[in-house]
Amino acid sequence: MPDAEITVLLEAVLDDVRAGTPPWDTTTRERVAVRLRAVAREDHCSLEDLERARRDALTRAPTAM
Known part of the structure; x- marks a missing residue:
């Protein structure tokens, strides 16, 4: 997927997170952003993939680093 498309998808998902x-x-927002970046770097990235990553990041408890 071209970078411009991924950028538009990321912005849409991040708008939902911000809302x-x-x-x-900021901890939650950062956790979601990190997960979204990881998914966006994959070869096959769709809106569904980003939405799933957003949901996972919002519902899973953060791990200690």
């Missing part, structure tokens, strides 16, 4: 999380919850 659904308080501005001060």
Whole structure:
């Protein structure tokens, strides 16, 4: 998928995340962004893949680093 398409998809998913999380919850927003970046770097990336990554990042508890 061309970079421009992925960018548009990422922006749409991130808009949903921003709308659904308080501005001060940067931990959640960062966790989702990291997961979305990982998925976007894969060879085959679709809106469904990004949405699944968003849901996973929002529902799974963060792990200690």
